[in-house]
Amino acid sequence: MTTISPLIAGNWKMNGVSQSLDELTELAHLLTTGEAPRAVVVICPPATLVAAVAAQGASSGIMAGGQDCHANASGAHTGDVSAYMLADAGAQFVIVGHSERRADHGETDDHVRAKAEAAIGAGLKPIICVGETEAQRDAGEAESVVAAQLAASIPDAAGQHEVIIAYEPIWAIGTGRTPSNDDIAQMHASIRARLVDRFGAEKGNTLRILYGGSLKPQNAREILAVENVNGGLVGGASLLAKDFYTIISAV
Numbered sequence: 001m002t003t004i005s006p007l008i009a010g011n012w013k014m015n016g017v018s019q020s021l022d023e024l025t026e027l028a029h030l031l032t033t034g035e036a037p038r039a040v041v042v043i044c045p046p047a048t049l050v051a052a053v054a055a056q057g058a059s060s061g062i063m064a065g066g067q068d069c070h071a072n073a074s075g076a077h078t079g080d081v082s083a084y085m086l087a088d089a090g091a092q093f094v095i096v097g098h099s100e101r102r103a104d105h106g107e108t109d110d111h112v113r114a115k116a117e118a119a120i121g122a123g124l125k126p127i128i129c130v131g132e133t134e135a136q137r138d139a140g141e142a143e144s145v146v147a148a149q150l151a152a153s154i155p156d157a158a159g160q161h162e163v164i165i166a167y168e169p170i171w172a173i174g175t176g177r178t179p180s181n182d183d184i185a186q187m188h189a190s191i192r193a194r195l196v197d198r199f200g201a202e203k204g205n206t207l208r209i210l211y212g213g214s215l216k217p218q219n220a221r222e223i224l225a226v227e228n229v230n231g232g233l234v235g236g237a238s239l240l241a242k243d244f245y246t247i248i249s250a251v
């Protein structure tokens, strides 16, 4: 059996100013004075703080990631940030296809795949988000919806590079609700099977599949122990160092 080192990524979303780096200082303190973390730790702050997080996090092993990137390397795209710019700022990861981007900016699977390709081209590891709505789950379509997103959002380049999948049921994000452990296990097994089908057993069994959606200090230990859950993508609970550290320590 392949062992996959778990990864816990914090998505600060549109939260955080320079003062928020105090939480990073606190997290670094907890990580370096407590028991050594068994997980790779990533913080994805707003683009304005990526360089600061990358610089400040380095000494405690905290890595920085972007929350999105443009598919092009540069050009006339006012307000956008490219994968190269994130890499230049010190990021090593970038979230692509988060459901809030898909909903707020009309991002399709094709956009997400192009962004993931751009990320790989810039030397970043894309965290590719997929997940169903509540109506889709109620209609028994969760696995087929996620399978279609995976097929269209993951670039072929994932066969030779590292990509990370984040399963985030949309109805669980920011709501305090989570699927049952059995439902998480079933979805992650389905994702694993599709990765193996597409990229072969050797590669498909090494790619991380994160769970995201109301992952909290209270439920982290249970959820992170579910088979094929190789870490988590954490929104709200990543904003406070103490909570995020408790989740990291639950691995």
Ligand code: PEP
Pocket (backbone or CB within 6 Å): 011, 168, 172, 173, 174, 175, 212, 213, 214, 215, 233, 234, 235, 236, 237
């Ligand atoms: C997210 O937005 O990626 C997320 C998982 O949010 P939360 O943990 O707040 O549900």
